[in-house]
Amino acid sequence: MAPKLPPQLPPQNRVEQAGDASGTAGHADAGYHHGPKGLLRWLLTTNHKEIGTLYLIFSLSMFFIGGIFALVVRAELFQPGLQLVQPEFFNQMTTMHGLIMVFGAVMPGFVGLANWMIPLQIGAPDMALPRLNNFSFWLLPVAFTLLLSTLLMPGGGPNFGWTFYAPLSTTYSPPSTTFFILSLHMAGISSILGAINIIATILNLRAPGMRMMDMPLFVWTWLITAFLLIAVMPVLAGVITMMLLDINFGTSFFNAAGGGDPVMFQHIFWFFGHPEVYIMILPAFGIVSAIIPTFARKRLFGYASMVYATSSIAILSFLVWAHHMFAVGLPLVAELFFMYTTMLIAVPTGVKVFNWIATLFQGSISFETPMLFALAFVVLFSIGGFSGLMLAIAPADFQYHDTYFVVAHFHYVLVPGAVFAIMAAVYYWLPKWTGHYPNERLGRWHFWTSVVGVNLTFFPMHFSGLAGMPRRIPDYALQFADFNMASSIGALLFGTSQLLFVLMIIKCVRGGEKAPAKAWDGAVDLEWTVPSPAPLHTFETPPRFQHQEH
Amino acid sequence: MTGVQRTVTRTLVVLLAMFVFAFALVPLYDAFCRVTGINGKVENTAQALIRDSIDESRVITVQFITRGSPGLPWKLEVLDRQVRVHPGAATEVHFAFTNHGKQAGWGRAVPSVSPSEASLYMRKVTCFCFQEQRLDAGERYEAPLVFQLTRDLPDDIKTVTLVYTLYPVDDKTLAAKVLANEAPAIVVPGIAVPGGEA
Numbered sequence: 068m069a070p071k072l073p074p075q076l077p078p079q080n081r082v083e084q085a086g087d088a089s090g091t092a093g094h095a096d097a098g099y100h101h102g103p104k105g106l107l108r109w110l111l112t113t114n115h116k117e118i119g120t121l122y123l124i125f126s127l128s129m130f131f132i133g134g135i136f137a138l139v140v141r142a143e144l145f146q147p148g149l150q151l152v153q154p155e156f157f158n159q160m161t162t163m164h165g166l167i168m169v170f171g172a173v174m175p176g177f178v179g180l181a182n183w184m185i186p187l188q189i190g191a192p193d194m195a196l197p198r199l200n201n202f203s204f205w206l207l208p209v210a211f212t213l214l215l216s217t218l219l220m221p222g223g224g225p226n227f228g229w230t231f232y233a234p235l236s237t238t239y240s241p242p243s244t245t246f247f248i249l250s251l252h253m254a255g256i257s258s259i260l261g262a263i264n265i266i267a268t269i270l271n272l273r274a275p276g277m278r279m280m281d282m283p284l285f286v287w288t289w290l291i292t293a294f295l296l297i298a299v300m301p302v303l304a305g306v307i308t309m310m311l312l313d314i315n316f317g318t319s320f321f322n323a324a325g326g327g328d329p330v331m332f333q334h335i336f337w338f339f340g341h342p343e344v345y346i347m348i349l350p351a352f353g354i355v356s357a358i359i360p361t362f363a364r365k366r367l368f369g370y371a372s373m374v375y376a377t378s379s380i381a382i383l384s385f386l387v388w389a390h391h392m393f394a395v396g397l398p399l400v401a402e403l404f405f406m407y408t409t410m411l412i413a414v415p416t417g418v419k420v421f422n423w424i425a426t427l428f429q430g431s432i433s434f435e436t437p438m439l440f441a442l443a444f445v446v447l448f449s450i451g452g453f454s455g456l457m458l459a460i461a462p463a464d465f466q467y468h469d470t471y472f473v474v475a476h477f478h479y480v481l482v483p484g485a486v487f488a489i490m491a492a493v494y495y496w497l498p499k500w501t502g503h504y505p506n507e508r509l510g511r512w513h514f515w516t517s518v519v520g521v522n523l524t525f526f527p528m529h530f531s532g533l534a535g536m537p538r539r540i541p542d543y544a545l546q547f548a549d550f551n552m553a554s555s556i557g558a559l560l561f562g563t564s565q566l567l568f569v570l571m572i573i574k575c576v577r578g579g580e581k582a583p584a585k586a587w588d589g590a591v592d593l594e595w596t597v598p599s600p601a602p603l604h605t606f607e608t609p610p611r612f613q614h615q616e617h
Numbered sequence: 618m619t620g621v622q623r624t625v626t627r628t629l630v631v632l633l634a635m636f637v638f639a640f641a642l643v644p645l646y647d648a649f650c651r652v653t654g655i656n657g658k659v660e661n662t663a664q665a666l667i668r669d670s671i672d673e674s675r676v677i678t679v680q681f682i683t684r685g686s687p688g689l690p691w692k693l694e695v696l697d698r699q700v701r702v703h704p705g706a707a708t709e710v711h712f713a714f715t716n717h718g719k720q721a722g723w724g725r726a727v728p729s730v731s732p733s734e735a736s737l738y739m740r741k742v743t744c745f746c747f748q749e750q751r752l753d754a755g756e757r758y759e760a761p762l763v764f765q766l767t768r769d770l771p772d773d774i775k776t777v778t779l780v781y782t783l784y785p786v787d788d789k790t791l792a793a794k795v796l797a798n799e800a801p802a803i804v805v806p807g808i809a810v811p812g813g814e815a
């Protein structure tokens with residue numbers, strides 16, 4: 068009964084855009100000649116597309132730097148015993164890998180996509196606060212140069228894990244910790260400014276006629292993510308400020324000798340940290356909710372329930388933080404409370420997975436690269452969700468906590484989850500960005516090598532974790548040798564296959580099959596009404612949006 | 618653009634509120650733990666005995682554990698490792714501090730109760746843990762702890778463990794506190810603490 072082909076946007080909408088776009092294309096060229104050229108142009112740009120590109124390039128560079136650190140870790144763990152690096156350096160590598168991937172690769176990657184696509188998807192000419200946008204981007208290279216430079220400082224860089232638990236990160240931390248705090252402050256301010264900008268854009272610059280419930284899900288999920296950022300980044304800023312005071316000014320927030328409490332660090336950190344993990348996954352939900360309907364050539368099943376599910380995940384994410392702390396000695400009521408709230412969060416998550424599968428049902432599906440990544444996301448993210456449910460069982464978590472099982476869990480939700488979603492988005496929107504289709508053959512190679520690599524790396528970690536291998540150690544007992552060797556080989560495969568991703572991007576920028584405005588025939592959102600490549604300035608006169616039934 | 622300005626102002630207000638909230642979490646956390654007894658924190662000031670009848674039908678095992686910490690060459694020993702008490706009865710146990718270092722210094726023993734629910738029913742009349750201690754090099758000092766488990770201690774609690782962890786105290790922070798008259802109580806009702814003469 069569902070129609071095989073998607074209802075198109077009202078024709079009047081597209082016609083208007085075609086006219087508008089050809090007008091702006093010339094305009095864009097003119098604008099290009101006004102501004103400064105070369106490096107200065109990129110330094111000073113306030114254009115959402117250019118800033119989006121900067122964010123994405125930054126994110127990709129950090130992905131490789133963080134990836135190299137991970138490969139150092141995996142190389143050391145290839146065999147039991149200490150072969151390549153000293154334990155001190157090993158700890159710096161695990162820490163920096165986590166920090167860089169979370170704050171440098173995944174978050175800026177999503178912000179880059181938001182910058183490029185939100186104005187295009189809501190019919191806005193640019194972000195609401197273009198100069199602030201420029202500033203929030205340029206904070207990032209400064210922050211991460213500073214963070215990376217701590218590796219060269221006496222005593223080395225941060226070595227206390229990406230969760231920087233006190234007192235490891237205060238009393239026992241290397242002298243460079245103050246710089247680590249400073250760089251995290253900068254990255255945090257950048258995220259906050261980005262979030263303000265996104266909220267201001269979405270709430271104020273939608274095309275006339277576009278109601279909230281008409282917005283594409285990528286816009287919706289980013290709006291909710293931005294609210295999460297506004298709510299928890301200040302808490303992160305607070306907790307690292309307390310660390311700074313403890314380290315340099317003799318306060319005792321986390322020092323029991325002075326009346327403080329190290330467990331309180333964990334409470335405040337995870338009050339930020341759990342919503343933070345949803346910050347890294349909600350935009351991914353939005354991306355997948357755009358790609359699956361496009362390639363199934365059907366409308367998204369349950370649009371409204373997607374919006375409500377996303378909102379309830381966001382609200383619930385403030386009530387589950389102590390599931391990271393089941394083993395600190397919480398009282399029984401707290402263990403139970405956090406166990407049940409955590410399991411409750413799986414319900415709206417399940418609604419989403421259900422909706423994606425229902426969208427596929429009876430669709431006329433084609434398997435271009437973006438769709439492959441989106442489908443892999445659904446399957447592999449669900450595996451991560453299930454291991455999450457296992458960890459949510461408080462008594463079981465006493466065994467799983469701080470083992471490789473946790474590492475397996477969060478890498479399943481973050482790598483074939485968040486990272487695959489970003490890659491899917493890149494393949495999906497590259498035609499819009501460059502005017503060329505990405506090379507399908509290369510895309511497929513990239514996809515399959517990545518899928519095999521990811522699973523070979525992270526699936527064995529479930530087993531080594533259940534068998535008791537602790538996380539964050541440079542050496543391990545002999546019985547874990549085979550699992551670790553498999554993981555290390557998988558990591559090498561996954562890492563090298565990302566070179567294909569870069570190759571694909573370079574080829575796509577340089578040339579390739581020309582893409583029309585509407586690059587994918589099942590795509591319906593507003594970005595497909597502007598020409599490909601999207602001219603520098605779009606929607607200078609707002610399009611008139613006519614809403615469809617969801 | 619007033620729409621944008623309004624949105625930005627509102628988000629800035631929320632931002633500021635959340636930053637303040639992060640710091641407010643510290644006293645809130647403390648208050649929450651104290652009220653509910655959740656993290657085993659005990660009242661760190663002297664409390665009066667509740668003169669209740671003694672519940673002779675129950676016997677609770679109270680164990681004491683002491684721990685040192687790096688950076689402080691002190692040892693804290695408990696002279697009675699384990700006592701068996703009736704709820705309602707006041708009991709005295711003795712601890713000994715020794716400074717094995719070559720310098721006089723300040724330290725502090727921070728208590729924690731396990732299971733944490735029990736901390737609500739643990740009343741300390743006298744404790745060396747109420748403030749910082751000063752020990753000369755090589756000095757040994759014995760100090761009493763007088764405590765009472767109140768009669769309303771839940772039935773399912775049969776064993777209570779008190780852990781004391783020694784922490785070094787920075788002379789400068791202590792000196793600041795003494796100067797600010799916040800830690801003058803070298804003498805607490807009931808006991809004299811070393812360092813009083815310093």
Ligand code: HEM
Pocket residue numbers: 230344345347348390391392409410412413416451452453454455456458459460464467468469473476477480481484485
């Ligand atoms: C069904 C949903 C989920 C449930 C029930 C769940 C549950 C849990 C639990 C209980 C832990 C703590 C394990 C421990 O330390 O012993 C954990 C850790 C973690 N989860 Fe999830 N999770 C879910 C989804 C996600 C998602 C979507 C993400 C991110 C995209 C995520 C990221 C993480 C991370 C990063 C950690 C480890 C943090 C660390 O200690 O370094 N989880 N999860």
Ligand SMILES: [Cu+2]
Pocket residue numbers: 340341344387388390391
């Ligand atoms: Cu969590």
